[in-house]
Amino acid sequence: MSAASNMFLYWGSGSPPCWRIMIALEEKNLQGYQNKMLSFEKQEHKSDEVLAINPRGQLPSFKHGNMILNESYGVCMYLEGQFKSQGSQLIPDCREEQALVYQRMFECLTLQQKLGEVVYYTWRVPENERHDSAVKRNLEALCAELKLWEGYLKKLESGSFITGKNFTMADVMFFPQVAYAFRFGLSQEKFPRLTDYYSHVKERPSILATWPPHWKESPQGMDLLKDL
Amino acid sequence: MSAASNMFLYWGSGSPPCWRIMIALEEKNLQGYQNKMLSFEKQEHKSDEVLAINPRGQLPSFKHGNMILNESYGVCMYLEGQFKSQGSQLIPDCREEQALVYQRMFECLTLQQKLGEVVYYTWRVPENERHDSAVKRNLEALCAELKLWEGYLKKLESGSFITGKNFTMADVMFFPQVAYAFRFGLSQEKFPRLTDYYSHVKERPSILATWPPHWKESPQGMDLLKDL
Incomplete structure (x- = not known):
């Protein structure tokens, strides 16, 4: 019996937090875990089964x-x-590398927040509370955030992961956010290093094995970020 | 020369994220680090020194x-x-304890977010975008969140830390949020277990040594949360 057989994951397709766990499970060779895909649209995340x-x-x-x-983040850690010694080591022991992985993995929470404020705006904010000025400000904040990450990648060799030569926990957190941004129309021309990162990391076995099923059925997302 | 002598922290008084690091440094016996307190009011966090x-x-x-x-979170981890073997062990090795510490420490990010949406509302949201309905919804969400933590403490023996007998990384993250809530007027009558927790943990040496200086000068905060 593998270690994964008494693990159980409830997840939703395309949710970056769910995807992180699935990538980490693959990287740690913990295939074969039990799981159930639930629908956000059908409000299944509010079902008794989950609330329990x-x-x-x-x-x-x-x-x-x-x-x-x-x-x-808790599950992945x-x-x-x-x-620790099974599959990919996601938190390096080396002091310098470990510092950078921890810095980048927690910076991803800011990227997640800024992406969420744009993508989920109409879902989170009731109609009578919406303001064009807020939409504009959120887009500008996301653009500044993405440029920061574009800059991090510019300082690394082409073909690098987000902290350098090795795939780490920082990539487990970062990749789903990047994939999400491109699905929502991020410009490949304006973010060439993010585009390179996306193109090479999406071919990694742990990513291929966990690609959101409904993204396969409809590869085009919305164009929310195309003018960023 | 102690390990801490080549550490340097820029911090602001009363900021829970800054406080966490200071508590962790104390717990790990890393006293003697260099540091500089900066003023948010004077916008010193936007100074060239920090931006560098x-x-x-x-x-x-x-x-x-x-x-x-x-x-x-990155600094503390x-x-x-x-x-690891210096001072308090903040992430337990035992599988069950480790799982609970990781779960609670990352749940604190939700508490932080919901507290921030109430306390910083007028600071974050421009005047023409403010809505009473949003203020009310944020307060309700914070109340529900605090009740969840009150419930966690109810299931533990009186005098426990947030995951049980030992002070852990979950407390490093949780305590500053709780202290913040009480400073902003949280009712001791309505949240008796949070009150107990606050009362006993605030006497811990690492907390006493790092208490926000401007809270000592003006122990009363605002009454924003008194009706929660």
């Missing part, structure tokens, strides 16, 4: 035996802690 | 030798990784 282990009614929700972990 | 190591112009900003770490 996740009082906030969110995806991902994850169990390992009788332990419950619902925070994507736990998997690395418990299976 | 932190392009987002935020506090905390932290250096260890020539390594730069600006994300509070790095300190634990590099000084």
Whole structure:
């Protein structure tokens, strides 16, 4: 019986937090975990089944035996802690590399926030509270954020991962955000280094194995970010 | 020369992310680090000095030798990784305990977000974009979030830390948020377990040593949360 057989993941297709966990599971050679894809549209993340282990009614929700972990960063750190020498080492031991991985992986939360404020605006903000000035400000903040990451990649050799030669926990967090930005229309011309990063990392086995199923059916997303 | 002598922290008084790092440094016996307190009011976090190591112009900003770490979670995880056997062990090895610490420490980001949406509302949202309906919704979301934590504490013995008998990284993240909520007027009657937690953890040496200086000068905060 593999270590993964008593793991269970509730997930939603295309959700970056869910995707992170699935990438980490692949990288740690923890294939074969039980899982159930739920629909955000059908409000299945608010079902009794999820609420029983996740009082906030969110995806991902994850169990390992009788332990419950619902925070994507928490699950990924736990998997690395418990299976350190299995599969890819996602947190390097070397002091300099470790510092950079921790810095970049937590910076991804800012990217996630700024991306969310643009992409989910009409979903999060009731109609009578929406303002063009807020939409414009959110887009500008996202653009500045993405330029920062474009700049990080510019300082690395072409073909690098986000912290250098090795795929690490920083990529587990970063890649789904980048894929999300391109799905929502980010310009390849204006962000050439993000485009290169996206093109080479999306061919990695752990990414191919976990590609959001509904993105395969409809490869085109919305054009929300095309003028960024 | 102690390990801390080539560490440097830029921080702001009362900022929970800055406070976390200072608590972690105390817990890891890394006293004696260099530091400079900056004023948010005077916009010193946007000074050239900070921008040179932190392009987002935020506090905390932290250096260890020539390594730069600006994300509070990143700094704390790095300190634990590099000084695992020094001072308090903040991430337990035991599988069950480790899972719970990771779950709670990352849940604190949701508490931080919901607290921020209430406390910083007028600071973040331009006057012409403010809505009473948003203020009300943010308060309700914060109340629900705080009740969740009150519930977690109810399931533990009185006098526990947030994950049980030991002070861990989850408390490093949680305590500054709780202190912040009480400073902004959270009701002790309505949140008795949070009150107990606050009362006993605030006497811990690492907390006493790092108490926000301007909170000592003016112990009363605002009453923003008193009706929660």
